[in-house]
Amino acid sequence: MIDHYDWAGGREAMLRFGPAAGPVVVAAPPLFEEANRTRAFLVTILRLLAQRGIAGALPDLPGQGESLVPTDRSSILKMRDAFNFACDKFDREGRNCYALGMRSGALLDTLAPVAGRWHFAPMPGDKLLRELKRAAIAADPQRHDLDSPVLGGSTPIEIAGNPLAPALLAELVTARPAPDARVVRLASDPADAIRRVDGAPLWRRAEPDNDPALAALLAEDIAVWIRACES
Template sequence: MLRFGPAAGPVVVAALPLFEEANRTRAFAVTILRALAGHGIAGLLPDLPGQGESLVPTHETDLDMLRTAFAAAAMPAGDRPVFTFAIRSGALVDTQARVDAHYHLSPVTGADLRRELIRTRQASAREAGETFDPAGIDTATGPVELAGNLIAPRLMAQLATATPSETVARTVRLETEARPADAKLPGSPLWRRAEPDNDLAFAERVADDVAAWIATCAA
């Protein structure tokens, strides 16, 4: 994992979104954690099973494994308050973490993510002149290729009913998003980009909001 900030005080553990969106938002998440360090808040960015430098192949991970691994990474040490910071489908991963509170940036449900993966696969199949039947996902006995990733059928089944934690959570979204939120900020939907990118001004705004929220939680 990557570690930032002081050895005392609050800690924020980041959960990247699943699959390709993790690559697109990693630099953005790191920028936020570095900015939080400037506020005196420590940060952790763990590589969960199937992500980053993990030795577990993507098609061997599932939601239970991801949640257990994240909860272990976010295990409180001493009396330091611990918070999560989850981007998009990362909000499906932090649900079992024993932390003080959750901060979710543009969270999605598992059903949302599942639909997006299927739509992307359908589009690529049309471009290649191939046939693709989404119903085959539910009967598959081996990994299914969706949006450039091999995904276990078990994980796809789990996504159908997975939702973010609603326990002591702050939800923040982009100004352009119609869904309700505790606050909305101007910024770029980096998870939609074709390649990894960053938005330094947006990252600074998010970090400022996280820091102000943590101060409120600690009050």
């Protein structure tokens, strides 16, 4: 079902799944191009949660998805604020809200009024910034503007087809996921995690893709975790 939520910057669309009562998982997809590569996978997880009796929501965030906010006018703070309002919509209904952050989406739930956080392959902002810089240099080895975001400026900087505000890139230097999340990672990822699972990093593929088997494994992990939190 297509719904919406309001935040300080306007109104954004939100996909909703599952029952109209009980706990709800609000998902924050990865930022920029990784969001396109993993959207079908994230929707599959939310649909599988709905089959397990757990509601889900996938909000558009400012500058992402189908948002009317231009990408170069968005910021980490605005996206965090909007995600907060998306969760608050359910909190006002008396429902326990849980955040699902995937990759850099794990940077966006830090202000949200949630009962718990579940992160898949979370990454700090400075790592995302390094990846964005590598992508830009790979496309154009002659670029010399990639250090300017951390020094200030107002002219949007195009990286991988996205015009990004220097202020947003500067925010990435210090942005970190919340430390209290249940962290699940791929077996190939050496970073700290509570659980590791087998699978391929869909966000590395050239085109959007899906992995129903991995989605089912993650949905079950989330469902078991939420039931434990609710008991």
